[in-house]
Amino acid sequence: MDIYQQIEILLVEDNPRDAEMTLRSLQKHNFANQVHWVKDGAEALDFMFREGGYAERDPNHSLRLVLLDIKMPKVDGIEVLRRLKGDERTRMTPVVIMTSSNEERDVVESYRLGVNSYVVKPVLFEALIDTVTGLGLYWMLANRVPQGKA
Amino acid sequence: MPETRTPPPARTDARRASRLGRVMLDLRLRLVALVLLSFGPPAALLITSELQQREHELGNARRELTRAAAVAGAEFDARLRSAQLLLAGLANVAAIRSAQEPRCSALLGELFARGAGLGGLFVLDRDGRTVCSATPGPQGLSFADRDYFKETVARRAPTIGVPLLARPHGRALLGLGHPLLGDAGEVRGVLVTSLDLAAFAEQLAALDPVAGAAVTLIDARGEILFRYPDAERWLGQRLPDAVLVRAALASTRGTAVEARGLDAVDRVYALAPLGAETGQVLRLALGVARSDIDGPVNEIVRRDLAAITLLAVLTLAAALLIAQRSVHAPAQRVLEVAHGERERVQAELALREERMQLQAAALSAAANGIVITDRDGTIRWVNAAFSRLTGYSADEAIGRNPRILKSGQHDAAFYAGLYRTVLCGEVWRGEMVNRRKDGSRYTEDQTITPVRSDSGEITHFIAIKQDVSERKTLQQQRERLAAIVEASPCFVATADAAGTVRYYNAAARRMLGLADDADPAQVRIADTHPAWAAERVLGEGIPAAVRDGIWTGETAFLARDGREFPVWQAILAHKAANGGVEFMSTIALDLSSIKQAESQLRNLNAELEQRVAQRTRQIETTNQELESFSYSVSHDLRAPLRAVDGYARMLEEDYAAALDQEARRLIAVVRAESGRMSAMIDDLLTFSRTGHGLIANGAVDMMVAAREAIAQTSPAYPAACVVLEDLPDAPGDRMLLRQVWVNLIGNALKYSSKAAAPRIEIGGRTDGAENRYWVRDNGAGFDPRYADQLFGVFRRLHGETEFPGTGVGLAIVRRVVTRHGGRVWAEGKPGAGACFGFALPRGH
Numbered sequence: 001m002d003i004y005q006q007i008e009i010l011l012v013e014d015n016p017r018d019a020e021m022t023l024r025s026l027q028k029h030n031f032a033n034q035v036h037w038v039k040d041g042a043e044a045l046d047f048m049f050r051e052g053g054y055a056e057r058d059p060n061h062s063l064r065l066v067l068l069d070i071k072m073p074k075v076d077g078i079e080v081l082r083r084l085k086g087d088e089r090t091r092m093t094p095v096v097i098m099t100s101s102n103e104e105r106d107v108v109e110s111y112r113l114g115v116n117s118y119v120v121k122p123v124l125f126e127a128l129i130d131t132v133t134g135l136g137l138y139w140m141l142a143n144r145v146p147q148g149k150a
Numbered sequence: 151m152p153e154t155r156t157p158p159p160a161r162t163d164a165r166r167a168s169r170l171g172r173v174m175l176d177l178r179l180r181l182v183a184l185v186l187l188s189f190g191p192p193a194a195l196l197i198t199s200e201l202q203q204r205e206h207e208l209g210n211a212r213r214e215l216t217r218a219a220a221v222a223g224a225e226f227d228a229r230l231r232s233a234q235l236l237l238a239g240l241a242n243v244a245a246i247r248s249a250q251e252p253r254c255s256a257l258l259g260e261l262f263a264r265g266a267g268l269g270g271l272f273v274l275d276r277d278g279r280t281v282c283s284a285t286p287g288p289q290g291l292s293f294a295d296r297d298y299f300k301e302t303v304a305r306r307a308p309t310i311g312v313p314l315l316a317r318p319h320g321r322a323l324l325g326l327g328h329p330l331l332g333d334a335g336e337v338r339g340v341l342v343t344s345l346d347l348a349a350f351a352e353q354l355a356a357l358d359p360v361a362g363a364a365v366t367l368i369d370a371r372g373e374i375l376f377r378y379p380d381a382e383r384w385l386g387q388r389l390p391d392a393v394l395v396r397a398a399l400a401s402t403r404g405t406a407v408e409a410r411g412l413d414a415v416d417r418v419y420a421l422a423p424l425g426a427e428t429g430q431v432l433r434l435a436l437g438v439a440r441s442d443i444d445g446p447v448n449e450i451v452r453r454d455l456a457a458i459t460l461l462a463v464l465t466l467a468a469a470l471l472i473a474q475r476s477v478h479a480p481a482q483r484v485l486e487v488a489h490g491e492r493e494r495v496q497a498e499l500a501l502r503e504e505r506m507q508l509q510a511a512a513l514s515a516a517a518n519g520i521v522i523t524d525r526d527g528t529i530r531w532v533n534a535a536f537s538r539l540t541g542y543s544a545d546e547a548i549g550r551n552p553r554i555l556k557s558g559q560h561d562a563a564f565y566a567g568l569y570r571t572v573l574c575g576e577v578w579r580g581e582m583v584n585r586r587k588d589g590s591r592y593t594e595d596q597t598i599t600p601v602r603s604d605s606g607e608i609t610h611f612i613a614i615k616q617d618v619s620e621r622k623t624l625q626q627q628r629e630r631l632a633a634i635v636e637a638s639p640c641f642v643a644t645a646d647a648a649g650t651v652r653y654y655n656a657a658a659r660r661m662l663g664l665a666d667d668a669d670p671a672q673v674r675i676a677d678t679h680p681a682w683a684a685e686r687v688l689g690e691g692i693p694a695a696v697r698d699g700i701w702t703g704e705t706a707f708l709a710r711d712g713r714e715f716p717v718w719q720a721i722l723a724h725k726a727a728n729g730g731v732e733f734m735s736t737i738a739l740d741l742s743s744i745k746q747a748e749s750q751l752r753n754l755n756a757e758l759e760q761r762v763a764q765r766t767r768q769i770e771t772t773n774q775e776l777e778s779f780s781y782s783v784s785h786d787l788r789a790p791l792r793a794v795d796g797y798a799r800m801l802e803e804d805y806a807a808a809l810d811q812e813a814r815r816l817i818a819v820v821r822a823e824s825g826r827m828s829a830m831i832d833d834l835l836t837f838s839r840t841g842h843g844l845i846a847n848g849a850v851d852m853m854v855a856a857r858e859a860i861a862q863t864s865p866a867y868p869a870a871c872v873v874l875e876d877l878p879d880a881p882g883d884r885m886l887l888r889q890v891w892v893n894l895i896g897n898a899l900k901y902s903s904k905a906a907a908p909r910i911e912i913g914g915r916t917d918g919a920e921n922r923y924w925v926r927d928n929g930a931g932f933d934p935r936y937a938d939q940l941f942g943v944f945r946r947l948h949g950e951t952e953f954p955g956t957g958v959g960l961a962i963v964r965r966v967v968t969r970h971g972g973r974v975w976a977e978g979k980p981g982a983g984a985c986f987g988f989a990l991p992r993g994h
Contacts, residue, residue, distance in 0.1 A: 017790075021792075021796040021797075024800065
């Protein structure tokens with residue numbers, strides 16, 4: 001039995017404070033059980049492409065959303081984004097960049113690579129919910145909640 | 151001045167020569183006439199003699215021809231007679247009479263073979279048919295139609311026929327018949343023969359006396375029976391009207407005439423009748439051409455005349471030669487001497503007169519003033535230049551004493567010395583200052599020459615005056631210029647056309663290390679220039695100066711100590727009016743110090759550039775560091791701040807019930823401050839970004855930029871009234887300038903938000919080289935004493951509680967404007983509003 005079967009959201013965040021606050025925010029919206037948190041880009045890629053410790057993951061299972069920080073050790077968020085959007089298997093998975101960087105070049109580069117949304121952190125919670133709603137994912141995610149609960 | 155003028159010498163010579171020539175020609179003509187006259191009689195004699203000779207020759211020819219014709223006539227008669235005798239003899243031979251063959255033919259044949267000149271020998275019957283013949287011929291040849299046959303039969307007597315041309319061979323024959331009578335005296339037959347007239351004539355033509363003559367036989371009707379030469383042309387023609395034919399027919403006995411032949415050649419003809427005894431009318435004409443008779447005589451005449459002419463010419467030439475030697479030349483010499491003497495006297499007179507006129511004209515027209523006085527000093531004559539010089543006209547001067555010109559400048563001893571000199575007969579020369587009629591003074595250079603009569607007595611003085619005032623001035627100017635040149639710090643030298651240096655000024659002598667009294671002529675270009683510079687001066691500078699008048703370039707000189715110093719040198723070629731170079735000069739400027747300064751400047755520049763490059767690298771490094779610093783701040787500095795805020799919020803949410811009001815207030819402060827710090831970090835990042843990176847340089851529509859800024863900032867202040875005037879465009883970075891408007895308008899809105907009726911006025915205009923823009927409000931204003939601090943980072947004149955803000959907005963404005971090459975300013979009073987402005991250069 002694949003332990004990741006019910007995972008809907010992948011959170012990629014190296015800062016534990018930010019991660020805790022994000023998870024807490026998602027928890028408030030009953031997404032907490034469906035979120036898997038990885039601490040850097042390399043692990044995020046392992047997860048997405050079922051490599052390393054995630055080799056056993058069900059190949060037929062796909063994620064609903066990836067929340068991606070930019071500034072991370074090893075492989076940064078921009079590189080992860082490039083890999084995900086450049087691969088047939090993961091190209092259709094929605095990716096939202098969450099970052100404290102408001103640098104023009106990061107924004108431009110992210111959209112160029114096909115990011116679905118770009119959220120600046122200080123207004124994390126409200127902005128994130130707005131974004132998810134805007135992307136049409138909210139109800140999809142939310143709808144799954146009763147099922148998961150059930 | 152008399153108008154008679156002596157002709158120029160060249161014309162005199164020509165006239166004299168022509169007169170002499172006429173005399174000589176006359177002499178020669180007379181001589182020639184004399185010589186020709188002397189040759190007249192011999193020539194006439196010769197011609198007469200020749201004419202007689204010709205007459206004689208003609209007579210001879212006539213006689214000889216006549217004799218020949220007579221002989222021919224006699225010969226012809228003899229042949230005719232012998233033919234008749236032959237026929238008569240044969241008629242008595244029985245065999246012939248009976249025509250007994252073959253005896254008859256054999257006999258005839260034998261006779262025919264022996265008898266020359268017979269055309270044939272036949273025995274005919276009574277009907278004219280051939281019975282026997284001397285030559286085998288066609289039997290039955292009939293002579294029935296021949297006149298001599300018929301007549302012989304009729305008359306029963308021997309008959310001679312009419313000469314005729316026998317066809318077809320064309321030979322003239324004369325037929326003869328002799329009757330063969332029977333015993334009863336009846337005609338039984340006829341014996342016939344013929345004389346070959348052509349053969350006769352041919353033999354005649356071959357005879358000596360008439361060799362080359364024309365031989366013609368003519369019958370009574372005028373028919374040509376024989377003609378030698380050109381027989382074919384004339385034979386058988388009947389020409390009774392031809393001159394020769396008529397003459398021949400008219401003559402009945404031997405005679406000689408001059409007549410024109412059938413072929414139109416004039417000949418002397420001898421005419422003779424042939425066979426006259428027999429009653430025949432046959433004429434013989436022997437003709438010799440006149441040219442053959444006269445030709446030799448004419449030749450002799452021509453030869454003699456040529457000889458006599460040659461003799462005459464030679465005699466003439468000899469006579470002329472002798473005359474030239476012994477008569478002409480002496481005569482010509484005598485004439486020439488006579489002529490030459492007369493003309494020489496004339497020429498000398500003319501020359502003397504001309505010289506006097508020229509002298510008078512020269513004196514009058516001379517540029518120098520000339521005065522002639524008598525021994526007493528009374529002026530007798532002055533020229534125009536004197537009047538111009540002194541202002542006294544000739545009328546005014548003549549009769550007066552030169553002392554009218556005295557200026558008082560010279561003492562009595564000066565004049566005494568002058569008089570003493572001239573009265574001794576010596577020439578006095580000197581400068582004196584005189585006074586003109588109008589009182590002005592001038593300096594003149596004067597020469598006074600005494601004039602002596604033939605007896606040696608001094609009669610007059612001639613004074614020649616030259617105004618040297620101008621020359622003096624020029625000389626002074628020249629001296630001043632020379633002093634300037636001498637004192638010039640530039641090297642100045644002049645040289646003559648041959649390249650010999652004539653002058654060095656003081657600077658030149660100093661530079662070259664020459665003594666002041668050194669002879670410049672001893673210095674050569676090779677001594678004063680290093681080799682390369684001498685080559686440049688000689689190979690390029692001087693030729694270019696000669697061609698263009700001036701050349702300039704950089705060369706170098708050598709000082710006495712061998713040190714080479716660089717100069718800027720100009721070479722000038724001073725040319726005469728005809729374009730030839732009279733002398734050269736050169737001006738040179740020592741470039742040592744300039745070169746040194748240049749070199750230092752170059753070094754400094756290089757050093758500076760190096761420093762700039764180094765500094766640029768440092769700045770670039772700094773910029774990069776700054777950028778990465780900004781990035782770090784953006785991410786890392788905010789992360790803990792976010793945690794402070796987030797965890798404070800978590801505390802608030804999770805333990806709301808456990809906290810009292812004061813605890814909640816404290817948490818609220820923590821969260822507010824962390825929020826403010828977050829805003830400050832954002833502004834600081836913005837400020838940092840405006841400080842570096844490229845700025846665009848397009849034309850920015852400031853109206854659009856300001857409208858966008860208003861749209862962005864004004865919604866939070868609905869009460870404010872914003873007035874936007876026309877703004878000029880500005881060159882610059884659109885995004886940055888828009889940020890300027892956002893910050894200024896945002897500030898104005900914020901600080902006027904507490905006014906009763908907030909009003910913002912935005913304006914701009916072009917002012918000279920810059921565009922000025924401003925934003926005025928009626929808000930809180932500020933204390934102008936702190937106006938300078940307004941544009942500093944984090945500098946605020948109002949408390950956070952009064953007007954929230956980070957204190958970075960105006961700093962950003964100033965940085966953007968400054969980076970555009972512009973400036974900012976602020977005006978205001980507390981409570982009376984503020985005006986913030988900036989100016990941008992138009993050409994940025």
